[in-house]
Amino acid sequence: MSGGVYGGDEVGALVFDPGHFSMRVGYAGEDCPKSEIPSVVGVSNAADKKSDGAMDVDLKPGEAVAAGKKKYHIDTVAVNFAKAGMEVSNYMRDGMIDNWDVFEKVLDYAYVKVIKSESDNHPVLFSEAAWNTKAKREKLAEIMFEKYKVPAFFLSKNAVLAAFANGRSTGLVVDSGATHTSAIPVHDGYVLQQAIVKTPLGGDFMSVQCKQFLDEQLKNKGGIVPTYQVACKSPSVLLHLIRTTSNDLHFTAKEEVGCGESPKFTRRSNLPSVTKSWQDYVTKQLVQDFQASALQVSDVPFDEESLANTPKVSYEFPNGYNNEYGVERFRIPEMMFDPSLLKGQQAQSMLGVAHEVTTAVGMCDVDLRPALYSSVIVTGGNSLISGFNERLNRDLSLKTPANMRFKLIAANGTQERRFGSWIGGSILASLGSFQQMWISKAEFEESGKAQVDRKCP
Numbered sequence: 001m002s003g004g005v006y007g008g009d010e011v012g013a014l015v016f017d018p019g020h021f022s023m024r025v026g027y028a029g030e031d032c033p034k035s036e037i038p039s040v041v042g043v044s045n046a047a048d049k050k051s052d053g054a055m056d057v058d059l060k061p062g063e064a065v066a067a068g069k070k071k072y073h074i075d076t077v078a079v080n081f082a083k084a085g086m087e088v089s090n091y092m093r094d095g096m097i098d099n100w101d102v103f104e105k106v107l108d109y110a111y112v113k114v115i116k117s118e119s120d121n122h123p124v125l126f127s128e129a130a131w132n133t134k135a136k137r138e139k140l141a142e143i144m145f146e147k148y149k150v151p152a153f154f155l156s157k158n159a160v161l162a163a164f165a166n167g168r169s170t171g172l173v174v175d176s177g178a179t180h181t182s183a184i185p186v187h188d189g190y191v192l193q194q195a196i197v198k199t200p201l202g203g204d205f206m207s208v209q210c211k212q213f214l215d216e217q218l219k220n221k222g223g224i225v226p227t228y229q230v231a232c233k234s235p236s237v238l239l240h241l242i243r244t245t246s247n248d249l250h251f252t253a254k255e256e257v258g259c260g261e262s263p264k265f266t267r268r269s270n271l272p273s274v275t276k277s278w279q280d281y282v283t284k285q286l287v288q289d290f291q292a293s294a295l296q297v298s299d300v301p302f303d304e305e306s307l308a309n310t311p312k313v314s315y316e317f318p319n320g321y322n323n324e325y326g327v328e329r330f331r332i333p334e335m336m337f338d339p340s341l342l343k344g345q346q347a348q349s350m351l352g353v354a355h356e357v358t359t360a361v362g363m364c365d366v367d368l369r370p371a372l373y374s375s376v377i378v379t380g381g382n383s384l385i386s387g388f389n390e391r392l393n394r395d396l397s398l399k400t401p402a403n404m405r406f407k408l409i410a411a412n413g414t415q416e417r418r419f420g421s422w423i424g425g426s427i428l429a430s431l432g433s434f435q436q437m438w439i440s441k442a443e444f445e446e447s448g449k450a451q452v453d454r455k456c457p
């Protein structure tokens with residue numbers, strides 16, 4: 001290290017990309033994150049005396065991280081396992097880290113279980129929402145340098161990173177994640193802050209709409225029944241099925257029923273008394289699966305009559321209830337493109353996705369607009385709803401001024417689309433020319449947290 005600039009790249013840098021759905025974690029230079037840790041964490045009272053005190057370093061995935069009197073249940077296996085009294089909550093809020101205690105537990109877990117290396121060995125690049133606050137940026141830098149003793153640190157806007165992942169440093173990034181859909185203009189690697197447009201019409205909003213619809217449909221069929229409530233077949237029955245290579249290789253004890261009929265299944269006995277927050281969480285996961293499997297965005301603005309003849313899609317729930325879905329699967333995602341379909345209050349004030357893009361571009365300098373229209377970059381998990389890009393392409397082709405070229409850019413692969421920001425971070429942190437950009441430990445110690453605003457745009 002010379003002159004306070006971080007010069008060592010002998011050990012791999014790490015990239016952390018926190019979001020409401022999950023935090024993506026891995027090594028810079030790799031194609032994909034090593035792991036995706038859900039941002040929902042379970043907390044219960046530590047009944048087990050042994051595990052009181054500091055974090056248990058030998059924890060296995062699925063075990064609790066015990067700290068003080070609380071046990072933290074982190075990662076898919078631990079948080080999805082039904083436990084009496086476990087409350088779950090999300091440490092993110094409005095795209096930013098909000099519950100720092102829980103967030104630090106997740107970081108501890110990430111170092112021990114995913115990275116499997118000491119934090120003071122690796123420079124760390126974090127992504128952040130374009131609207132992250134100064135106080136939160138500084139707090140993160142402090143935690144990383146003071147608690148985790150990282151040798152170097154950098155913060156980068158997730159929209160900029162998503163643009164990099166798609167080979168662009170200028171473009172209009174449409175990010176449809178869990179809690180919001182945003183349109184963010186990026187110019188030469190910098191976010192144009194005054195022109196950010198966002199709405200809460202993201203994946204979570206889709207989940208709420210789907211749940212309302214399914215609650216109504218399943219009202220007299222026992223409601224949405226999460227997998228943990230359905231009993232498993234006995235081991236002997238399963239063995240028999242495997243030996244006879246039967247087609248009926250369901251692990252759950254349910255019978256086949258006709259389309260739309262009441263399900264016939266065995267409820268699991270001795271269920272632990274789970275909390276409402278956990279029950280809601282596992283139900284939401286089921287709804288998210290329905291969302292990803294059944295929803296489709298119509299090619300043209302929604303018209304019930306013309307869609308009535310499109311083939312229906314069937315979907316089966318873990319308890320065997322199954323139905324065919326036709327017009328509804330188009331109507332629900334249409335709200336993202338035409339919020340006037342939303343009943344009630346907020347509808348008037350919200351913009352559809354294409355409108356968000358044109359509004360954001362319209363707030364940028366006239367000279368910049370052609371460059372933005374010619375690189376509209378789509379990223380985020382919710383953009384994977386089938387037909388999303390085709391519809392956005394159509395709507396924007398109609399709205400783009402005649403003298404400008406319009407091009408929509410989106411990674412084809414599911415992973416590339418969902419992990420856009422992480423992949424951009426992975427590329428950035430492994431560039432030779434980036435190495436002088438890090439805030440080094442020495443710089444932080446000398447000049448303090450104000451370095452974050454000075455060095456990270």
Ligand SMILES: Nc1ncnc2c1ncn2[C@@H]1O[C@H](COP(=O)(O)OP(=O)(O)OP(=O)(O)O)[C@@H](O)[C@H]1O
Pocket residue numbers: 018019020021022023095176177178179180202203204288291292293379380381382383384385386414418
């Ligand atoms: N294949 C899919 N089809 C449809 N929706 C999907 C698919 N995969 C993920 N989703 C939805 O995408 C959302 C998560 O997207 P993403 O991982 O981009 O969010 P995030 O970055 O963690 O959250 P945020 O950007 O709100 O902070 C969830 O609502 C999830 O249900």
Ligand SMILES: [Mg+2]
Pocket residue numbers: 019020175177178380
């Ligand atoms: Mg996101």
